[in-house]
Amino acid sequence: MSHQIITTDNLQTLLNALSNEPADVTIVSRTEPAMRKRGNPYLGKLFKVSTVSGTLNWHYTAEVNKQRDREGGFEIVDGVPTVKEVETFVAKERKWGTRLPNSPFVEHKGNFYLEMKVNESQGHQYRDENNELVEGEALEKRKAFFSKKSSSSRQGVENQIILRDYRFDRITAITLHDSKATFIVNNDSNQQIESEVA
Numbered sequence: 001m002s003h004q005i006i007t008t009d010n011l012q013t014l015l016n017a018l019s020n021e022p023a024d025v026t027i028v029s030r031t032e033p034a035m036r037k038r039g040n041p042y043l044g045k046l047f048k049v050s051t052v053s054g055t056l057n058w059h060y061t062a063e064v065n066k067q068r069d070r071e072g073g074f075e076i077v078d079g080v081p082t083v084k085e086v087e088t089f090v091a092k093e094r095k096w097g098t099r100l101p102n103s104p105f106v107e108h109k110g111n112f113y114l115e116m117k118v119n120e121s122q123g124h125q126y127r128d129e130n131n132e133l134v135e136g137e138a139l140e141k142r143k144a145f146f147s148k149k150s151s152s153s154r155q156g157v158e159n160q161i162i163l164r165d166y167r168f169d170r171i172t173a174i175t176l177h178d179s180k181a182t183f184i185v186n187n188d189s190n191q192q193i194e195s196e197v198a
Contacts, residue, residue, distance in 0.1 A: 003173075015103075025116070026051065029170050033147075052122065060117075061091045106165055117162065
């Protein structure tokens, strides 16, 4: 698949120019996993490289309500399908950041993030500060410092709607599926990371 090299700033400009309609994308991100700081020799030296497919320009509340309808529209009473009342979900305000109107962007303390509904994780790997693959026992040593994830949710659904915010300077590649355009993000040729989006 052919691709174009682009900077983070140009990527933000490009995505801002898209219509405000839902758009399917696949991104590659390079992020630091949440880790405990005390006594951690790996802090700032481990990165998660993930490939994720998802949707931009979507509405969290509407998606959760659609999922509630899909999962709970009927119940079987004595072998007979009965319409079941589904409670409407209302999202709380964001805990951090401000969603910018008519865009998939969130601004927080001068940084911009891409808000995305995750449809499918297509895999990940861990890399060190030299971009060397970290796996096996070496990875397990580092995972001992990972922060515990919270699994609480107010959605009230079995298959949760997953919202992720990706800081723009952590996105290394993106494919816009409608236009079949792929962009590799490269802000510094000395730190170029090889990334391919399927």
